[in-house]
Amino acid sequence: MSCILRSESPLETLDPDPWTSPPPDCGPLLGLSLFRYVRNLIFTRRSTVVNDRTRFGEQLTDQILLKLDDVTARYGDVQVLWGVSFDVREGEVATLVGANGSGKSTSLKAISGVVRATGGQILFSGERIDRLASHQIAARGIAHVPEGRRLFPLMSVRENLELGAISKDARRHRSESFDRILSLFPRVKERQTQMAGTLSGGEQQMVAIARGLMARPRLLILDEPSLGLAPIIVREMFEIIQTINREGISVLLVEQNVQQSLKLADRAFVLENGRVVLEGAGNDLLNDQRVREAYLGA
Numbered sequence: 001m002s003c004i005l006r007s008e009s010p011l012e013t014l015d016p017d018p019w020t021s022p023p024p025d026c027g028p029l030l031g032l033s034l035f036r037y038v039r040n041l042i043f044t045r046r047s048t049v050v051n052d053r054t055r056f057g058e059q060l061t062d063q064i065l066l067k068l069d070d071v072t073a074r075y076g077d078v079q080v081l082w083g084v085s086f087d088v089r090e091g092e093v094a095t096l097v098g099a100n101g102s103g104k105s106t107s108l109k110a111i112s113g114v115v116r117a118t119g120g121q122i123l124f125s126g127e128r129i130d131r132l133a134s135h136q137i138a139a140r141g142i143a144h145v146p147e148g149r150r151l152f153p154l155m156s157v158r159e160n161l162e163l164g165a166i167s168k169d170a171r172r173h174r175s176e177s178f179d180r181i182l183s184l185f186p187r188v189k190e191r192q193t194q195m196a197g198t199l200s201g202g203e204q205q206m207v208a209i210a211r212g213l214m215a216r217p218r219l220l221i222l223d224e225p226s227l228g229l230a231p232i233i234v235r236e237m238f239e240i241i242q243t244i245n246r247e248g249i250s251v252l253l254v255e256q257n258v259q260q261s262l263k264l265a266d267r268a269f270v271l272e273n274g275r276v277v278l279e280g281a282g283n284d285l286l287n288d289q290r291v292r293e294a295y296l297g298a
Helices: 031-038 104-112 134-140 159-164 166-174 174-184 186-190 201-213 231-246 258-264 284-287 291-294
Strands: 065-074 078-089 093-098 119-124 142-145 219-223 250-254 267-272 275-281
Touching: 031 159, 065 104, 065 250, 078 093, 078 104, 078 250, 078 275, 093 104, 093 231, 093 258, 093 275, 093 284, 104 134, 104 142, 104 159, 104 219, 104 250, 134 142, 134 284, 142 201, 159 201, 159 258, 166 174, 166 186, 174 186, 174 201, 186 201, 201 219, 201 231, 250 291, 258 284, 267 284, 275 284, 284 291
Parallel strands: 093 250, 093 267, 142 219, 219 250
Antiparallel strands: 065 078, 065 119, 267 275
């Protein structure tokens, strides 16, 4: 069992409804419930390295690509992140799990520079990036596909894709990237001259992901890629994410479909009130009764 307790707040107190959760500045919950949680949880040291991690028959590296260390962030006077720490390794899929308002999207925005971290540090490939502008972070190899897709509706699909090739390296390989992306997204290829605003929700999400890939990222950040999509399109979306990862691109995922994201993820991190309270292998958290009760209704 590789689940690791990261907070004194027991996971069994997690509530998917943010309105019933205690405010971030409440002290850690203590008492018998914490004792039961600790008693029932088998701990693994955070520094333990699992050397036989494999996925799809391939050996996964333990080299850290992205690292958040005690990151804090706020919107005005409201603090949202309270010392968030986690990492993403080369070639893996990592997912953030938590209730609405737990800090998942804010963590992603802090990584890409949309929200400025007010404390701690964020490292990408060993370089500190939390003091860089968003376009500088993107040029380092991070592509952020935001919630809601954020396409330019009055521009063609192809024009939206071209906007993804923002860095010098991406512009130099734009033609090659187009060929690769259009082979990955046949429906996008069919619609490339169409106005982006006239596409279906699933097609728009494919264009949004394809635009992110035009940047030739080492890390692809996806915020709620299946939001509002039909179940059959959701399955296709997860297959696409898996294919992207097989090509060697690390993926950091926030997804409302917790079951599918945990199945896909190599590792997962549970956020509560702006703090990481639990981490572990995706399958381990999927089978953890406390996670199932909190997020899967089981």
